[in-house]
Amino acid sequence: MSKSGEPVVRFSPSTGPGNPDVWGIYEPDTGSIQYICADPATRKAALIDVVWNFDPKHYRTSTESMEQVLELTRENGLTIEWVLDTHPHADHFMASALLRERTGAPAAIGDKVRDIAKLWEEIYHLPGAFDPERDFDRLLAEGETFRIGSLETRVMLSPGHTLGSITFICGDAAFVHDTLMYPDAGTSRTDFPGGNAGMLWDSIQAILALPPETRLFVGHDYGTRDRDEPMWEATVAEHRATNIHVRDGTQREEWIERRTRRDRSLALPDRILAALQVNLRGGRLPEAEADGRHYLKLPVNRF
Numbered sequence: 001m002s003k004s005g006e007p008v009v010r011f012s013p014s015t016g017p018g019n020p021d022v023w024g025i026y027e028p029d030t031g032s033i034q035y036i037c038a039d040p041a042t043r044k045a046a047l048i049d050v051v052w053n054f055d056p057k058h059y060r061t062s063t064e065s066m067e068q069v070l071e072l073t074r075e076n077g078l079t080i081e082w083v084l085d086t087h088p089h090a091d092h093f094m095a096s097a098l099l100r101e102r103t104g105a106p107a108a109i110g111d112k113v114r115d116i117a118k119l120w121e122e123i124y125h126l127p128g129a130f131d132p133e134r135d136f137d138r139l140l141a142e143g144e145t146f147r148i149g150s151l152e153t154r155v156m157l158s159p160g161h162t163l164g165s166i167t168f169i170c171g172d173a174a175f176v177h178d179t180l181m182y183p184d185a186g187t188s189r190t191d192f193p194g195g196n197a198g199m200l201w202d203s204i205q206a207i208l209a210l211p212p213e214t215r216l217f218v219g220h221d222y223g224t225r226d227r228d229e230p231m232w233e234a235t236v237a238e239h240r241a242t243n244i245h246v247r248d249g250t251q252r253e254e255w256i257e258r259r260t261r262r263d264r265s266l267a268l269p270d271r272i273l274a275a276l277q278v279n280l281r282g283g284r285l286p287e288a289e290a291d292g293r294h295y296l297k298l299p300v301n302r303f
Contacts, residue, residue, distance in 0.1 A: 007068060008230055012173075012215060014040045019171035020151055023072055024217060026230045027051045027065045030092045030271070031222045033232045034069055037170055038078050039149025045073060046082035046148045047105075048168065048175050049219060052095040052283060056270045059296075066095040070102070081148055083107040086158075086177035086219065087165040088116055088279040090192055090272040097135070097283035106137035107282060108146075110157065112164025113139065117280050119163070119194050124277055124297055135282030140166060158207065160200020161188050167207060169214075177219040179204050182231040183238055184224050186245035187255075191263035192272070197256045204246055212237035273298050 008026040023036040030051065038045035051065040073080055080103045083096050087110065096107040109132070117130035132139055140146075142157035148170060156167040161178040168175040178188040179200060187204065190197040207216065214236045221230040240248045245255060269275075274296050278285060285294040 007065070009068075009072065010233070012217075012233055015172055015213075015215075018151065020148065020173050022173050022215070022217060022233075023076075024232050025065070025069055025072065026221070026232070027053075027092070028230075029053065031220045031230070032089075032092055033217065033219060033221065033230075034065065035175055035217055036069065036072060036076075036078065037148060037153075037168070037173060037175070038076070039151045042149030043076075043078050044081040044149030045078040046084050046153070046168075046170075047073075047080060047099060048084045049086055049089070049177065050083070050095040050099060052093040052098060052278075054093045054271055054274065056274065059274070061093065063095070063098065066098060070099075080105045082146070084168060085109045085279075086167065086175060087162045088113060088276060090275055091220075091269040092271060093275055093278045094283040097281075100137070100282075107135075108138040108140050109136050109282075110155070110164045110166035111139035111141045112157070112159070113280070115163045116194060120276050120280055123193060123299055123302060125299070126277070126297060129277070129286075130280040132280075132282075135280075135284065142166075156206065158203035160190055160196055160198075160203045162192065163194035165203070167203075169210070172211070172213060173215045173217065174207065174210060175217045175219075176207050179207060180216060180218050180239060180243065180246070182218060182221050183234050183243040184227060184231075185221065186243060187259065188220070189263050189266055190259060191266065197259045197263075198252075200259070201246075201252050201255055208236055208240055208246070210236050212240070268303055 012022040021038045025034040035048040053062045083099045140155045153170040158167045
């Protein structure tokens with residue numbers, strides 16, 4: 001967390017032709033990093049993993065994080081071309097549906113969200129509740145490409161944290177979500193339904209096989225005992241040299257054992273059971289009931 005508990009914004013400028021400008025916007029309540037990835041030539045941009053704020057004590061939503069991101073795009077003369085999510089998040093509501101309504105830009109996520117939806121339909125006992133084809137404009141497959149302005153962007157399937165997490169690779173920038181943390185914090189958890197430590201190891205190795213100068217932008221930062229200020233950008237070379245969990249020389253089975261042991265000690269995020277049934281609807285609340293209000297369903301004694 002930042003010392004002030006306030007949002008933090010940092011700009012990572014393009015490193016040359018074919019590479020994007022990137023803004024990272026830290027959301028302190030959940031430690032999430034939201035991103036704007038923009039083509040310097042055309043000023044077209046994608047918004048990645050933007051937060052719809054949710055207060056789990058009062059079950060109230062608000063849009064201050066989304067508004068901050070939108071204001072940044074206006075200040076920098078950007079046109080929003082895509083609304084992207086790397087996976088259905090467990091720690092926050094995603095703002096995709098609201099952003100799609102506000103901007104008219106299509107919302108996209110990985111195509112294996114279908115498998116995640118089936119898994120959580122059973123957990124919530126809500127058969128047929130989640131329909132990714134209805135709630136997202138595009139379901140992106142491994143290896144698929146699209147453009148942000150003139151910049152080609154490639155989809156890399158990166159499962160392990162979830163069944164269907166994806167990485168977006170745009171020029172020398174890769175948005176690696178809940179795979180890696182900042183090098184002094186290591187890697188992300190794998191104990192949610194559908195998670196798998198072995199799969200995450202393989203996903204991380206594919207990310208670390210990118211060119212060494214690739215800028216890796218992680219999904220979360222919670223600080224460490226020695227660091228209060230949030231950090232989220234480091235190169236492939238920096239991770240391979242210094243990441244406390246997966247630096248060069250780390251062995252697969254050693255890492256899986258350490259990751260699994262660590263995950264057993266972690267509590268569920270306080271928003272997960274609310275967030276998944278919103279995010280698997282593309283960032284929409286369930287349909288209002290007869291009284292005009294929205295209700296969430298929570299499984300008891302399941303976890």
